[in-house]
Amino acid sequence: MKKNCSPPIPAYYRLQTTILEDIEKGRWKPGESIPTERSLAELNRVSIGTVKKALLNLVHEGYLYRVQGKGTFVAGTTLWKESLRYYRLLKSFGDCETELNVELLELKVIPGFMPANRYLGIPEGQKLYEMKRVFRSDGRPVVYNISYLPHKLFKGLTGLPKNLFEKVTLYELIEKNYGYPTIYNHELFDAIEAGREVAKALEILKGSPVLHIEMQSFTYKDKPYEYRQSYCFCGNRKVFRET
Numbered sequence: 279m280k281k282n283c284s285p286p287i288p289a290y291y292r293l294q295t296t297i298l299e300d301i302e303k304g305r306w307k308p309g310e311s312i313p314t315e316r317s318l319a320e321l322n323r324v325s326i327g328t329v330k331k332a333l334l335n336l337v338h339e340g341y342l343y344r345v346q347g348k349g350t351f352v353a354g355t356t357l358w359k360e361s362l363r364y365y366r367l368l369k370s371f372g373d374c375e376t377e378l379n380v381e382l383l384e385l386k387v388i389p390g391f392m393p394a395n396r397y398l399g400i401p402e403g404q405k406l407y408e409m410k411r412v413f414r415s416d417g418r419p420v421v422y423n424i425s426y427l428p429h430k431l432f433k434g435l436t437g438l439p440k441n442l443f444e445k446v447t448l449y450e451l452i453e454k455n456y457g458y459p460t461i462y463n464h465e466l467f468d469a470i471e472a473g474r475e476v477a478k479a480l481e482i483l484k485g486s487p488v489l490h491i492e493m494q495s496f497t498y499k500d501k502p503y504e505y506r507q508s509y510c511f512c513g514n515r516k517v518f519r520e521t
Contacts, residue, residue, distance in 0.1 A: 289324050294332035296322070301341055301352055302498050308459050311349045312342070340461060341498075353459065365413055365421045365508070367515035376415045376515055382443040383410040383479075385436055387429055394426045397494055397505040405429035407436070411443070412479055420515070422479035423508035431503060432456055448504070449495070458497040466492040476509045489517060 297312070306312050313321070315329045322329075333350055336342045343353050367376040388408045395402050406426045413421035425448065427435070432452070442451060449460045470490045477484040488509045495504040510517055 290328045290331040290335070293318070293322055293324055293328060294335050297332060297336060298341060304457050306352045307457060308352050308453055311351050314349065365510065366518040366520075367415065367420065367512050368518045369515055375518070376420075378413045378415055378420070380444050381412050381414065382440050383412060385409045385440075385443070387436065394505050398426065398428050398502050400428050400430075407432060409443070409448075410479075415515070418513075419480045420512050421508055421510050422476055423506055425504055425506045427504050431458075452503065458503055460495050460497060461500075462496050464494045464496075470509075472509065472511070480509065480511045482511055486511065491517075 297318075300306065312318075315326055315333070318324075318329045318333075319326050333342060337344060337350075340353055342350050344350050365378060367378070368374075386408055388406050390400070390402050390404045390406050392402055394406060395404060398406075407429055409425040409427070411423055411425075412419045413423075438451075438455065446454075453459045468490050469487055471485045472480065472482055472488045474484055476488060477486065480486075480488070482488075488511045491506075491508040491510065493504070493506040493508070494502045495506070497503050
């Protein structure tokens, strides 16, 4: 009989995998504390040292965070909170940010299409939510964006109150209502000419130059949950990114 020569899986890694599975299944929500190290050790019949190593790895990977004297908590959105404020527009470094108001124009279910479904990691035939919003500064539209989200992942999205989409960021809405924190984003920037739809939304002439931003948002396990296209016509302001 051929012997299995695979090395044994370390106890800390098995525990780390178990805790991560519990987080992803929603046993503990973002912001909630997990059991103490002693409780985890007793429950899983491992040493305190094994628990410490498993938790430390999950902290380094962004799934957990620690508060001195209070415990270990499930991490929520790992992007800097300031970056969640939609689009940050400044005239120059150190300038005050432009206050933006968001208006939800449309939210509906549409057939899947490429490349959106590919960017979302789902089959072409799966349905999508299409969300169109415009961001205004002093009443003037400065950003128009279209977000696509997997229909299967966000059941009931169209049933949420419209004003909810206008009061909080999409990141916050997704995390609080569906338990998916945003771990990181990918973005592509280019300059294009505004087509008819974009020109109408931004109240500019067709063919005017606009900043075009494509974005993928990712949650646990490098899973993409949003594909977004944004079009910016900011006048004398500039889009600010902080990394």
